[in-house]
Amino acid sequence: MTVGILDRYARLLPALLLALVVANPSAQTPITPDRNSYSLADDIKLGQQAVAEAKKQLPMLNDDRVDAFIENVGAHLAAAIASELRHAGFRYTFDVVNQKEINAFALPGGPMFLNRGMIEAARSEAELAGVMAHEIAHVALRHGTAQATKGQKFEIGAVAGQILGAIVGGAAGSAISQGSQLGLGTYFLKYGREYERQADLMGAQIMARAGYDPREMANMFKTLEAKGGRSGPEWLSSHPNPGNRSEAIVKEASMLRVEGNGDSGQFQSIKSRLAGMSPAYTAEQIAKGKATTGGRPVGTGSRRVVHVEPPANSFRTYQPSNFLRISVPTNWNEVAASAGSVTYAPDGGFVEGDNGGSAFTHGVQVGVVQGGGGTLQQDTRQLLQILARANPNLRAAGTPRRETIGGREGLTTPLSNVSPVTGEREYVVLSTTQLRDGVLLNIIGVAPESDAKAYEKIFRHVRQSLQIAD
Ligand SMILES: [Zn+2]
Numbered sequence: 001m002t003v004g005i006l007d008r009y010a011r012l013l014p015a016l017l018l019a020l021v022v023a024n025p026s027a028q029t030p031i032t033p034d035r036n037s038y039s040l041a042d043d044i045k046l047g048q049q050a051v052a053e054a055k056k057q058l059p060m061l062n063d064d065r066v067d068a069f070i071e072n073v074g075a076h077l078a079a080a081i082a083s084e085l086r087h088a089g090f091r092y093t094f095d096v097v098n099q100k101e102i103n104a105f106a107l108p109g110g111p112m113f114l115n116r117g118m119i120e121a122a123r124s125e126a127e128l129a130g131v132m133a134h135e136i137a138h139v140a141l142r143h144g145t146a147q148a149t150k151g152q153k154f155e156i157g158a159v160a161g162q163i164l165g166a167i168v169g170g171a172a173g174s175a176i177s178q179g180s181q182l183g184l185g186t187y188f189l190k191y192g193r194e195y196e197r198q199a200d201l202m203g204a205q206i207m208a209r210a211g212y213d214p215r216e217m218a219n220m221f222k223t224l225e226a227k228g229g230r231s232g233p234e235w236l237s238s239h240p241n242p243g244n245r246s247e248a249i250v251k252e253a254s255m256l257r258v259e260g261n262g263d264s265g266q267f268q269s270i271k272s273r274l275a276g277m278s279p280a281y282t283a284e285q286i287a288k289g290k291a292t293t294g295g296r297p298v299g300t301g302s303r304r305v306v307h308v309e310p311p312a313n314s315f316r317t318y319q320p321s322n323f324l325r326i327s328v329p330t331n332w333n334e335v336a337a338s339a340g341s342v343t344y345a346p347d348g349g350f351v352e353g354d355n356g357g358s359a360f361t362h363g364v365q366v367g368v369v370q371g372g373g374g375t376l377q378q379d380t381r382q383l384l385q386i387l388a389r390a391n392p393n394l395r396a397a398g399t400p401r402r403e404t405i406g407g408r409e410g411l412t413t414p415l416s417n418v419s420p421v422t423g424e425r426e427y428v429v430l431s432t433t434q435l436r437d438g439v440l441l442n443i444i445g446v447a448p449e450s451d452a453k454a455y456e457k458i459f460r461h462v463r464q465s466l467q468i469a470d
Contacts, residue, residue: 047109080209102233141353211262327465341367
């Protein structure tokens with residue numbers, strides 16, 4: 001009888017298995033990054049552009065002790081990223097925004113912004129580390145550009161702006177995407193379930209290697225859910241529950257070994273330090289230009305008197321993207337094309353602020369966002385929530401009505417807002433329709449309330465001129 005090679009290896013197999021178990025005591029769920037047509041350099045460049053905008057638009061806390069604490073926690077987590085997902089040139093940086101709302105966002109290539117409200121909401125350093133590890137996972141898995149890869153065929157305006165906006169989301173998203181008060185751009189209403197599931201699992205793995213119990217991430221989600229409020233913390237709506245979130249994190253945690261103790265022991269003293277400071281700014285204060293960083297104003301608020309010619313009765317057709325045609329009054333021009341949207345406004349109807357922001361008081365903006373995969377009504381409602389966060393005075397001014405947009409089922413919602421430029425009430429009308437792959441096309445018309453009647457006729461004409469080929 002010959003001893004086959006297979007037999008020989010079969011005898012070795014148990015030993016091999018044992019060796020594997022010893023070398024890797026913490027089994028973990030493997031995570032495969034999604035298809036991505038952007039380069040690592042694209043991620044880095046887009047992230048850096050957004051950082052510059054974020055710092056212009058948002059009030060930074062600039063407190064050495066708080067910053068040092070956050071950077072320390074962040075650096076530990078970043079060092080725990082699995083080697084195969086450490087990308088050359090990615091640099092994980094951490095800034096604290098002096099803003100009350102519970103939110104955080106991370107940009108491609110590594111820069112993260114944490115609102116002071118998020119630190120104040122956490123009950124422990126490990127809970128805060130849970131949010132940070134989850135955000136780091138989105139960056140390392142390059143979810144922003146992966147998501148943008150899917151929506152590429154619906155680009156409007158500048159590509160860079162579109163992707164940039166795509167990543168940020170939330171109120172900060174609209175501020176950053178183009179600094180427009182009623183701007184939306186193409187960012188995603190939220191990450192999809194699969195990306196959330198991946199960020200939860202990879203975040204848990206990062207936490208364990210950095211010396212934090214991953215179950216604290218599940219606890220942080222519960223802490224945030226308990227915060228309630230009108231629509232709950234912003235961060236939860238842009239990072240929705242992929243289903244059985246807590247159970248999945250706890251299950252992953254049971255397979256992981258927490259390596260050492262990552263807790264710095266400084267969390268309570270940092271919280272007391274924050275409690276002793278003057279209150280953080282609200283989104284509304286930031287939107288009104290009342291926030292400062294080191295004495296320098298940030299945000300887009302500015303009030304000025306503007307004279308604007310009434311809309312012409314003749315129309316001109318534009319093609320802002322290869323899938324889209326739109327007609328606007330001949331005395332309106334394309335004034336801003338970025339972040340997945342394009343704005344048409346008359347002279348004086350579009351104001352660029354001194355600190356990088358811009359707002360429009362007259363005209364229309366057409367844009368695309370990646371919807372949440374819901375019905376037209378659901379995705380529209382979510383878009384409205386995001387708009388309301390960036391525009392705290394935005395109110396419904398009637399019930400949404402069905403209207404054919406670009407030859408397909410659409411929804412038109414009348415709204416009322418206070419203009420950040422003039423401080424006067426303004427009429428806003430939002431129309432939406434769904435494109436392929438869950439993309440939501442939106443058209444926003446804005447005019448002073450006193451001219452609402454005349455402008456509504458024009459807005460309807462503009463909406464009805466839309467031609468969509470998706
Ligand atoms: Zn997430």
